[in-house]
Amino acid sequence: MLWDGYRRDLGGKPTAETMGYTGKAVLAHFGAYRPDQITTELCRAYARDRMAAGISQGSVHTELGHLRSTMTWAERNRLIEAAPHIERPAKPTPKERYLSKEDVAKLIESAEAPHIALAIHLLFATAGRVGAVLDLTWDRVDMERGTINLRLADARTRKGRAIVPINRGLMAALQTAREAALSDHVVEWGGKRVASIRKGFEAACGRAKLTGVTLHTIRHSAAVAMVSSGIPITQVAQYLGHSNPSVTYSTYARFAPEHLADAAEVLDFVKLRAAR
Template sequence: MYRKDLGDKPTAETMGYTGKAVLAHFGHYRPDQIDSALCRAYAAAREKAGISQGSTHTELGHLRSTMMWAEKNRLIDKAPAIERPPKPTPKERFLTKAEVARLIEHASAAHIGLAIHLLFATAGRIGAILDLTWDRVDMERGVINLRLPDARTRKGRAIVPINRGLMAALQTAREAAVTEHVVEYGGTRVASIRKGFEGAVTRAGFTDVTLHTIRHSAAVEMVSSGIPIEQVAQYLGHSNPSITFSTYGRFAPEHLQQAADVLDFVRLKVAR
């Protein structure tokens, strides 16, 4: 019922997968029977099955959201407390601009390389890149609008400038385009580049690189180059710059520098 209420939101599709594992363990219990012991048993079983702690955290989070929705809609009296294992610290893997260029060079097809270029140059998510149509690429003004004309996709998607390197790639792609979508293959829209992307990662000799790594790398590159957090937040489509700062503030060159200078007793000694 919750998935139906979510409609076509991405979470609804994801819960189709996470729900299978959750229902296998919790499905025959009433909500009021779910307690910390049951949640811990689930986490232990998932760990034994080789499932990552992060995946288990997400699965139990979906159960929590479902129970809260059920309480809100008066389907149950009270949502149970869902205990989750701690969310693991995100990996710090990010690519330099040279590594992104290397990844594009090792793409097996032009549309894979273009998608990677778009991911980095716009700092967009893969869904936004594959949704992108030529009517939202304004080459005269040099602007890309990653948003779709609906409330669901406006959040988290930005309108960003086109840099010179991306402009050249887009001009080449536009000349060969046969569909309305920017990323196309064989005359049709591309639904996924995961297989082609993973192939490029392997050929480039990289490890621990995912599609999201490209967006993360773009954010790190901007912040470490001195771009103000407020601008980076807008580029990433974050509604609250504090979210951007909490994630990427440590990459700013001036971050904590003033505090470090206060602790510099060597300069004091030299001055004396």
């Protein structure tokens, strides 16, 4: 099956795991058709049925995106003659949601398990992705130099991962965790690497009464906090592990306190009147 073949080809990438969930709906709808039988109307019918069942437009966009990627992979590997056109509903505009430092502190305090609290602290203080934080081992935490290396040796996981300094608050949390460590992983439970913190994180959000918050919100909040405090975009890009600062600029420049200030001065007609 093409879907399973593409998942195997992805290996350990996060998309492979996600496709284990999205495939249930996609294959139920498209599984009986050959690639050359997939039409625009079939894609539209899928989108209508899924959204009528209460599935968000964003989720449907992702599901059909996985189908499109599968077909493209199959064509590239000459498993099919040509990839069909997969029409998707427009990707919805993402909701602007970020947390203040006070919100993050409340979230950490609301975590019942120590490893959840530590993971949230690491997510914000390093601006790292959840996969990087859960992969982190003690040999990449340099207490003496005060740095954390979120990168792994293989090239696949180096993308988007940085080497970042440890602030005082995180240093205290890490020292406590190091004393109680039972494994090589910084975030652990029962002496083993933690595969997911989603349930514990969502429970902490509930207790802290924070809505519309995802794990990625923490990384986004860290970036907003840095930029809004006047940290140069180039430094924020390095912190986030962005190889191209223009990506960081396009996403976060509007949060900089000086952003568009010069443009606003040009439009100040009151000064013009005063000069007359």
